Amino acid sequence: MKEILRIEKLNKIFHEPEDFQVLKDISFSINKGEFVTITGKSGCGKSTLLYLLSTLDTEYDGKIFINDTLITGSSQNELARFRNKSIGFVFQFHFLLPEFTALQNVMIPALRLGKYNEKEIKDRAYEKLKQMGMETFAEKLSSKLSGGQQQRVAIARALINEPALIMADEPTGNLDTANTQNVFDIFKELTSVNGQTIIAVSHDEDFARNSGRIIHMVDGQIETN
Ligand SMILES: Nc1ncnc2c1ncn2[C@@H]1O[C@H](COP(=O)(O)OP(=O)(O)OP(=O)(O)O)[C@@H](O)[C@H]1O
Numbered sequence: 001m002k003e004i005l006r007i008e009k010l011n012k013i014f015h016e017p018e019d020f021q022v023l024k025d026i027s028f029s030i031n032k033g034e035f036v037t038i039t040g041k042s043g044c045g046k047s048t049l050l051y052l053l054s055t056l057d058t059e060y061d062g063k064i065f066i067n068d069t070l071i072t073g074s075s076q077n078e079l080a081r082f083r084n085k086s087i088g089f090v091f092q093f094h095f096l097l098p099e100f101t102a103l104q105n106v107m108i109p110a111l112r113l114g115k116y117n118e119k120e121i122k123d124r125a126y127e128k129l130k131q132m133g134m135e136t137f138a139e140k141l142s143s144k145l146s147g148g149q150q151q152r153v154a155i156a157r158a159l160i161n162e163p164a165l166i167m168a169d170e171p172t173g174n175l176d177t178a179n180t181q182n183v184f185d186i187f188k189e190l191t192s193v194n195g196q197t198i199i200a201v202s203h204d205e206d207f208a209r210n211s212g213r214i215i216h217m218v219d220g221q222i223e224t225n
C-alpha cells in the first residue's frame with residue numbers, strides 16, 4: 001500500500017494562558033485508501049492534531065509528509081493552494097458562510113479550484129448535497145439550517161473537489177442514526193472504491209470500530225494505532 005501521510009515527532013505547545021504541551025512526540029503513517037478514526041477523551045488533542053495534519057496550523061515542531069513531500073515549512077500560499085486541491089476539511093463547528101445558501105457554500109472550494117465551469121460546479125455541488133440527503137435545502141441560507149443540516153452541507157463542501165485526503169472533525173456529532181449511517185457508508189465507499197483517504201475524529205464507538213483503523217489518543221500521545 002502506498003503511504004499518503006507520514007508524521008514524525010509532532011510536538012505542539014499552546015502558550016496562552018500558560019505553556020501547555022498538547023501534543024507529545026506523535027509519529028505514525030497512513031496509507032492511501034485507509035479509513036482512520038482518531039478517538040480519545042475530550043481535551044486529549046484530537047482537533048489540534050487534525051489541524052496540524054490539514055496544514056491549517058503551522059505552529060509545531062516535527063515533520064509532516066504528504067505523498068512523500070515534506071509539507072512542514074512551506075509558505076502559506078503554497079499550503080492554501082495544496083489544501084484546496086488535495087484536502088477536504090470538515091470542521092467541528094462547520095464554519096459555513098451564513099449569508100450564502102447551502103448550494104453556494106458547497107460550490108466555493110470548486111470555484112476557487114477553477115477546474116470546472118460554473119454550471120458544472122453547480123451540478124456537482126447539487127449532486128453532493130443529494131448524496132447527503134440535503135437537495136431540498138439547496139437554496140436555503142445556511143444560517144437558517146439546523147445543526148445537523150449544516151453538518152451535512154459542510155461534508156458536501158469537503159467532498160466537492162474529490163480531495164485525496166478528507167479530514168473530518170466529529171462529522172456525525174450532530175446527526176441522527178440514519179444520517180450517521182449514510183455518512184459512514186459514503187466515507188467507506190470513498191476509501192474502498194475511489195481510493196480516497198479519510199481521517200475522522202469521532203466519539204461514536206460504532207463509527208470508530210467499523211472504520212478501518214483506530215488511532216487512540218491519551219493526553220496528547222498515541223496509545224494505540
Ligand atoms: N488555541 C488554544 N489555546 C490554548 N489551549 C488550547 C487551544 N486550543 C485547544 N487548547 C487546549 O488543548 C487541549 C486539546 O484541545 P483539542 O481541541 O485538541 O481537544 P479535543 O481532543 O479535540 O477535544 P474534544 O473532543 O472536546 O473536541 C485542551 O486542553 C484545550 O483546552
Ligand SMILES: [Mg+2]
Pocket residue numbers: 046047048092169
Ligand atoms: Mg475536538
